[in-house]
């Protein structure tokens with residue numbers, strides 16, 4: 001998954017943290033095999049989809065790649081990727097620091113998506129708030145949305161699943 005999970009504390013200011021804490025925090029931005037990602041993989045597996053994980057040969061190293069469907073899925077952490085939801089809210093302290101970081105992440109996400117679409121891939125972004133926490137979608141709904149997008153195609157080649165507004 002592209003980022004940190006809920007247990008991470010974006011309020012931890014790098015100015016307060018020691019060097020090792022800071023680099024640990026930054027490493028988690030690209031953390032793989034996080035809870036939401038594993039849950040999504042289990043759902044896809046049960047639905048009968050085959051996929052590869054973290055394919056470095058593709059732009060952005062997509063978390064899940066389904067070659068048969070020419071589709072990739074990114075599982076995005078709401079904070080690090082600047083989702084318009086409660087988890088995506090910036091902390092009050094060192095706001096500019098985080099804002100800059102997240103603007104860079106969002107620009108990279110957009111660039112990666114453009115490259116994948118240009119290469120004929122379909123791109124689904126699943127926000128962590130769709131999978132975990134209070135805002136998560138009911139399992140049956142999540143399964144239906146995933147299946148519909150993967151099997152029957154969406155109107156657009158790119159789409160996103162987000163949690164409910166809470």
Ligand SMILES: [Zn+2]
Nearest residue numbers: 078083085129
């Ligand atoms: Zn979100």
